Amino acid sequence: MTDLQHNSDAQAKERHSVAIFGGTFDPIHNGHLRSAIEIKEALGVSELRLMPSHRPPLRGAPGAESRQRLAMVNAAICGEVGLFSDDRELKRDGPSYTVDTLRDLRVEMGEAVSLTVVMGSDAFNQLHRWQDWQSLFELANVLLLHRADHPVAAQADVDQFTAARRVTDVCSLKTMSAGGFYELGLIQLPISATDIRQRLASGRSIRYLVPDAVASYIAEHGLYTMKDIGNPV
Numbered sequence: 607m608t609d610l611q612h613n614s615d616a617q618a619k620e621r622h623s624v625a626i627f628g629g630t631f632d633p634i635h636n637g638h639l640r641s642a643i644e645i646k647e648a649l650g651v652s653e654l655r656l657m658p659s660h661r662p663p664l665r666g667a668p669g670a671e672s673r674q675r676l677a678m679v680n681a682a683i684c685g686e687v688g689l690f691s692d693d694r695e696l697k698r699d700g701p702s703y704t705v706d707t708l709r710d711l712r713v714e715m716g717e718a719v720s721l722t723v724v725m726g727s728d729a730f731n732q733l734h735r736w737q738d739w740q741s742l743f744e745l746a747n748v749l750l751l752h753r754a755d756h757p758v759a760a761q762a763d764v765d766q767f768t769a770a771r772r773v774t775d776v777c778s779l780k781t782m783s784a785g786g787f788y789e790l791g792l793i794q795l796p797i798s799a800t801d802i803r804q805r806l807a808s809g810r811s812i813r814y815l816v817p818d819a820v821a822s823y824i825a826e827h828g829l830y831t832m833k834d835i836g837n838p839v
C-alpha cells in the first residue's frame with residue numbers, strides 16, 4: 607500500500623472498521639476488558655477482536671494452554687456487544703507474529719477495511735524487537751494505549767516512524783485503512799495477569815479482578831497452581 611493510498615483513505619468517509627487487541631491473556635482480566643470497551647468507544651469501530659497469542663514471541667510459555675486462554679476470553683466477553691474473539695493465531699504453528707496475522711486479515715478483509723492494532727505501552731516498548739515491525743504500519747493503524755505503570759520508553763527508529771504517522775484525532779483512524787498512529791490515555795485498572803497468577807498460586811482470591819465466568823473456569827480446570835503459573839515476564 608502506498609502513502610498516496612493512505613492519504614486518499616484518510617479522506618474517505620466511514621468504512622468498516624475493526625480493532626485487534628492481541629495478548630497472551632493468561633488469563634484475561636478486567637483491566638483488558640475495561641480497556642477493550644473504552645477503545646471500542648473511542649475508535650468508534652464496529653468490531654473489537656480480542657486475539658489470544660498462541661506462542662507469544664517475546665516471552666516464555668504461558669501457564670494455561672492456548673485453547674484454555676481462548677475459552678476464558680470467550681467466557682469473559684459473552685453477551686458483550688461489539689467484542690469478539692479471534693482464534694486465528696491458534697491455528698498457526700511457530701511464534702505468533704503480528705505481522706503474519708495482519709497479512710492474513712488483509713487477505714480476508716481486503717484493502718479498504720480500517721484495521722487498527724492496539725498495544726499497551728509495555729508491549730509497545732518492545733516494538734523494535736517485533737518481527738518486521740515496520741510492515742505493521744503498512745497493514746494497519748497502530749493505537750498505543752498508555753498504561754500508568756509502564757511509561758512509554760524511547761525507541762529511536764520506532765519514534766521516527768510513529769512521528770511521521772501520528773494523527774491528531776483518534777476518530778481519524780476509522781477513516782484510514784492503515785498507516786495512522788495515535789496514543790490513547792485511558793482510565794487504567796492496575797490489574798495484571800502476572801499478579802492474578804501469583805494470587806492463585808498462593809491461594810488468594812481473584813474475585814473482582816476477572817469476570818466470575820473466568821474465575822469459575824480457572825477453578826474448574828485447576829489452572830495456575832504452583833506448577834503452571836507460567837514463566838515470569
Ligand SMILES: Nc1ncnc2c1ncn2[C@@H]1O[C@H](COP(=O)(O)OP(=O)(O)OP(=O)(O)O)[C@@H](O)[C@H]1O
Nearest residue numbers: 629630631637638641725726729795797798799800
Ligand atoms: N490493566 C490493563 N489495562 C490496559 N491494558 C492492559 C492491562 N493489562 C494488560 N494490558 C494490555 O493488554 C495486552 C495483552 O496483555 P497481556 O495478555 O500480556 O496481559 P498482562 O496483564 O500484561 O499479562 P502479564 O502480567 O502476564 O504480562 C497488552 O497490550 C497489554 O499492554
Ligand SMILES: O=C(O)c1ccc[n+]([C@@H]2O[C@H](COP(=O)([O-])O)[C@@H](O)[C@H]2O)c1
Nearest residue numbers: 628629630659662663664703704736737
Ligand atoms: O510480532 C511480534 O514479533 C510480536 C512480539 C511480541 C508481542 N507480539 C504481540 O503483542 C501482543 C501482546 O503480547 P504480550 O506478550 O504482551 O501478551 C500479542 O498479540 C503478541 O502476539 C508480537
